[in-house]
Amino acid sequence: MKDNMLQFLYSLKSEKKAGFFCLIDPDKQEPVESAKLAEKCQINGVDVILVGGSLMIKDNFDETVRIIKEKVSVPVLVFPGIFNFVSPYADAILFLSMMSSRNPQLLIGEQVRTAPLIKKYRVEAIPTGYFLIESGSLTSVQFMSNSLPIPRTKYDIAASHALAAQYLGMKVIFFDAGSGAKQSVPTEMIKKVKENISIPMIIGGGIRTPEEAREKVSAGADFIVIGTAIEKNNQTDLIKEFADAIHS
Numbered sequence: 541m542k543d544n545m546l547q548f549l550y551s552l553k554s555e556k557k558a559g560f561f562c563l564i565d566p567d568k569q570e571p572v573e574s575a576k577l578a579e580k581c582q583i584n585g586v587d588v589i590l591v592g593g594s595l596m597i598k599d600n601f602d603e604t605v606r607i608i609k610e611k612v613s614v615p616v617l618v619f620p621g622i623f624n625f626v627s628p629y630a631d632a633i634l635f636l637s638m639m640s641s642r643n644p645q646l647l648i649g650e651q652v653r654t655a656p657l658i659k660k661y662r663v664e665a666i667p668t669g670y671f672l673i674e675s676g677s678l679t680s681v682q683f684m685s686n687s688l689p690i691p692r693t694k695y696d697i698a699a700s701h702a703l704a705a706q707y708l709g710m711k712v713i714f715f716d717a718g719s720g721a722k723q724s725v726p727t728e729m730i731k732k733v734k735e736n737i738s739i740p741m742i743i744g745g746g747i748r749t750p751e752e753a754r755e756k757v758s759a760g761a762d763f764i765v766i767g768t769a770i771e772k773n774n775q776t777d778l779i780k781e782f783a784d785a786i787h788s
């Protein structure tokens with residue numbers, strides 16, 4: 541499975557209505573707790589575990605990925621937030637360029653720093669156009685990236701960015717309102733973007749309920765990322781409800 545993550549994501553999309561990604565932030569708990577959460581997610585219908593965060597203060601990233609990999613059989617992908625990093629234990633990395641930003645460090649600088657490590661560890665890199673969307677309040681990713689999000693009512697700007705990502709060769713795009721966002725990516729924006737591109741779209745940030753997740757899938761989201769809602773309300777039932785809403 542290690543060499544075919546992109547293919548796995550494409551087939552996930554064709555087998556189920558959409559894929560369910562759970563985001564685990566190593567800064568929020570000890571590695572053993574992260575692994576328990578990942579196991580619970582897998583049992584209750586999560587398709588992919590993402591590991592990452594905006595700060596990574598605890599210096600436990602590799603250990604977290606390693607222990608999660610021991611416990612689950614679903615793919616474990618690195619979602620590096622804004623500062624690219626990689627783990628030899630991961631199945632793949634979402635190799636991000638933050639294309640909503642005009643900060644060169646996030647468009648190409650971080651990638652140059654990380655690329656040799658990806659080669660060394662032989663981790664699959666999935667070229668991902670990453671877009672931060674205005675969410676009603678200042679999120680960690682916005683502050684840490686020192687860049688403006690795409691305004692939430694400017695659908696044309698969003699669609700043009702997504703199309704540029706596709707023409708530049710990105711295999712997937714990620715529209716993110718930021719972790720714990722007050723408002724998730726607008727449903728209308730997802731519709732407008734999907735009309736313009738043919739690559740899959742990941743949607744995350746501020747999705748709190750299964751109903752909201754279902755709405756994003758109906759609008760065209762191919763993959764849904766849930767972090768905070770699961771982390772705060774670490775309940776089997778809720779994870780299952782999210783899985784049902786996303787898959788059906």
Ligand code: 1GP
Binds near residue numbers: 563743747765
């Ligand atoms: C953040 O999209 C992810 O980058 C997940 O967001 O924590 O708000 O679910 P939440």
